[in-house]
Amino acid sequence: MELTMKAIEGSRQDLYIAGERVRPKSGRYIPSYDPTCAEPWYEVADANADDVDAAVKAAKRAFNDPAWRRITQSDRGKLVRRLADLIAENADELAAIEMRDNGKLLKETRAQLRAAPDSYLYFAGMADKLHGETIPVNKLDMLNFTLREPIGVVGMISPWNSPLMLLTGTLAPCLAIGNTVVVKPSEHTSASTLALAELVAKAGFPAGVFNVVTGNGSTAGEALTLHPDVAKITFTGSTTTGKRIASNAAGRLVSTQMELGGKSPHVVFGDVDIDRAVNGVVAGVFAAAGQTCIAGSRCFVEQRIYDEFVARLVERTSRIRIGHPAKDETELGPLALAAQLEKVQQYVGYGVADGARLAIGGRRPQQEALAGGWYYEPTVLADARNDMRFMRDEIFGPVVGVTPFHDESELMALANDTNYGLAAGIWTQNIDRAMRFARNVDAGTVWINTYRSAAYMSPAGGFKESGYGKRGGFEVMREFSRLKNVVLDY
């Protein structure tokens, strides 16, 4: 891979359209910042509607080009397999680029990207397994059957927290199905997606199958969602943006898949090993400095262990090592954006003003070495209530609110009292209770005595304002293909 972290440093990154690096017609570039020092480290093209139009047209041409359209399913699968190999070879470099862009721990990003090729291989294997069916229609000499087809140009809009990992869940199936793609990565973290484009070309995909338009959401992103030749949009990001994109797409009756925000309940009953549950809650909310959509940011604890649990949670939190994300010993890196740091500070302020008890954190770390970056201490706000603003809105930072509950019915009401429905977790030794919770909680994923464990084989996706549509498993192959009915009289 030529687009390494060294090559990107100090450079101007252009768009990637039809297999070429292309200067933006807008003529504009925007800086991308290193969150550990708040300094720009490269610039990225800020595409306008004309640039987006060029990318979508390239994707449409590629979709209709026999070089892609007439390729057999198993050959398409082989291309995806080759891409998997190239990602495996370059996983550490891609991780280094992402860490520089969003400040996420290098060891965690590496683990994610070293695992990504397995996901590509899984979907490569599905390229020749997506098929239609023959339907008995109660008429002789008539053949009635369905065909599964690619949809066309898919617009993919991704966030900054885990750019390539989140793209994998839709990109790998889309390529396996035979769609073509225009990706609009977050303006804060475009570099790894541009590096991936190089690998897609090297794997042998025809030019135009994969295109990248970088730039601001309100211009480049908006233009992609309004383009008449985009057949489907998949969006991962905030609920506010998701609503806007869904409404743009509705104007053209284009279907969307929405992976949005969360405010997930994480429940602890009194019958558990408290330290194990504390570790689960800590990892569930403070991983990636709280910048994960599935963060268990509302923690409900059974009254009889509440004081003990909060004390141990505070003690465990005090031992979290904050530092540079490249260091092996670091457990919590910086926030990705200055705006994110401001938001976290603001919401912790709301929590305290609303009467929550600041049990630990609530400030930027005091170490001199961290002063220049967007770091924030992991924060526990105890005695929280669901009606407090910090418990209702997604913060996307290292902040957990802890609330006591007395019994299961109170707990269910508290857990489901949110606009979101992405994930939920429960710690208990009582299997009946765990299953009742799993059945009754409004969440797309439920974890029992674990949290955050995800797999590309299982369907992931939220309810309520956390979005709709699934990624993972075979379900996603249906999501990104279309079903045609054919009737033949013979």
Ligand code: NAD
């Ligand atoms: P965001 O909504 O601000 O931006 C996401 C993407 O949308 C970016 O590429 C942005 O440029 C683009 N965008 C912004 N305005 C747009 C518009 N009007 N039209 C088209 N595109 C537009 O989100 P973010 O801050 O990058 O990411 C954080 C959010 O993502 C959090 O809410 C988090 O929960 C969510 N998220 C969800 C999942 C999931 O799987 N459910 C995964 C990761 C992140």
